Amino acid sequence: MVPPKAPAHRTIKGAQRVQELIAVAAEQFLENGFDAVAVDNLIARVGGSRRNVYDYFGGKEGLFKAAMLHVSTEMAKPLDELKIEGLEIEEVLPAFGRQLVRTALSPQTLAVHRLLTNEGRRFPEVAQAMLAASYLKILDKLAVWIAAHQASPTSKLNPDISPAVLAEQFMSMTSSDVKLRAIVGLVQPPLSDTAIDKIVMSAVNTFLYGATARSALPRSSSNPNE
Template sequence: MTREFPLTARGVARLQTLTDTAASLFLDQGYGAVSLDMLIARAGGSRRNIYQHFGGKEGLFIEVVTRLCEEQGQPLRDLDIEGDEIGEALTAFGHKVLEIVLQPRTLALHRLMIAEGQRFPALSQAILRSGHEAGVKTLAEWLRNRRCILRTDLTPEILAEQFVSLLITGPQLRALVGRESLPLSSAEIARLVRETVSAFLHGALKGGKSPDA
């Protein structure tokens, strides 16, 4: 943001309306399809104000996506993994993560990351850090305190990455291409989490035996 002077309360409210409207437009239509004229028609204001505060459309986009990253990342950073029994804890964590990543706004931000990755690589990486990687970090920190019951040849970070990827990849991809009816029912979320926890803890082999057993 290029603004270097204080805003009045009215100015702050107008700026909030502008950024909120821009967020909705960018998430719905992408960067290229949104023009400043379209934004001004919906939110009010002027080109002069946009250039004065953000330096133009690109600066506004960067500001909006930065805020969206913070909005997306906060629930994942705040996740409190409850309980000491690993199966119960992973189940509770899985429910919360699926509810977050399958929200329409989160999915729209993910689409934006893919669509604008080449034009704005730093922003796309920020979206990844605030979403997927934030969830992995939260789980890895919890697993690190339970190393005594985990495999010693895999780090908590690898285990957390595998669990989160196993849990969200299928539902998220199906939702992104419109093959998943949202919101998922409580029963469907419970099934996805239960199957993920079982596969993660016991593997795919009968009896949960490792290949080296």
């Protein structure tokens, strides 16, 4: 499902229309699912023609892929733009964790989860591309920072554990549970900063010090309803 290469020459207005079409299509696909979205309705809202859609995207499935990649990139942007290079654990993990939780609980992320639940098997290439553009991209960013930190002689992170494994564990500990609770309605976003801090600092403590009786950072509950 690879769309044909878009024409190399297009007017500024035409390029803007393509981007608007992608944005509107993303909104409609997330809200209604693939089958319920008609290309003609999108064109009626944005302008252009069916020929434009087929020239640039190869058809509705190509437009779906482009729209979902747009969504994934936008979802990842706050974490992707977070500056962590060269910073210490006490600065990075809490800040990264807070943004992970906010991203996990955003309406867009929850809508993407619902869409992939319904359409992921039908469009595995799209689902995999979305994963690579969002979760895996952020996982790699954190793993690179962890690897650099492990190389320091004063690092608190075990150099014998894969950076990718540590990054995956931290991301899971921080945001997976609260996202699942939000999906089934046990948590109602948005959460307060205090509730987010409870989740994040609990994860940071456990990540750094394990489930021992003592920890170097203040204890806090991971239950946002407390």
